[in-house]
Amino acid sequence: MPPQTHDPRDIPILTESQGSAQAPFDFNAAHAAILTETLKLADSLLRQASRDIEATLFERVFDRLRAALPELVDHALRSHGSADKAPEKSPENRE
Numbered sequence: 001m002p003p004q005t006h007d008p009r010d011i012p013i014l015t016e017s018q019g020s021a022q023a024p025f026d027f028n029a030a031h032a033a034i035l036t037e038t039l040k041l042a043d044s045l046l047r048q049a050s051r052d053i054e055a056t057l058f059e060r061v062f063d064r065l066r067a068a069l070p071e072l073v074d075h076a077l078r079s080h081g082s083a084d085k086a087p088e089k090s091p092e093n094r095e
Contacts, residue, residue: 014025
């Protein structure tokens with residue numbers, strides 16, 4: 001008799017009997033296992049999405065800072081420079 005090959009498209013249906021040696025199906029255990037694995041996956045995906053969003057926001061803020069910084073420094077230097085200058089005397093106050 002030739003060995004049987006397994007077709008991955010043959011998915012067993014839970015209502016089919018697999019023989020008398022099979023243990024009874026524990027619905028509560030299966031429910032708990034599915035729920036636990038689903039929550040683990042959701043947690044992992046949400047944490048990765050949060051890290052991706054955080055990285056994107058960090059890049060955006062840093063790009064905005066990089067773009068605005070030259071003007072901010074220029075403005076600060078000009079303001080500071082004009083504050084250090086002594087006020088010139090008007091022609092009326094010269095003696």
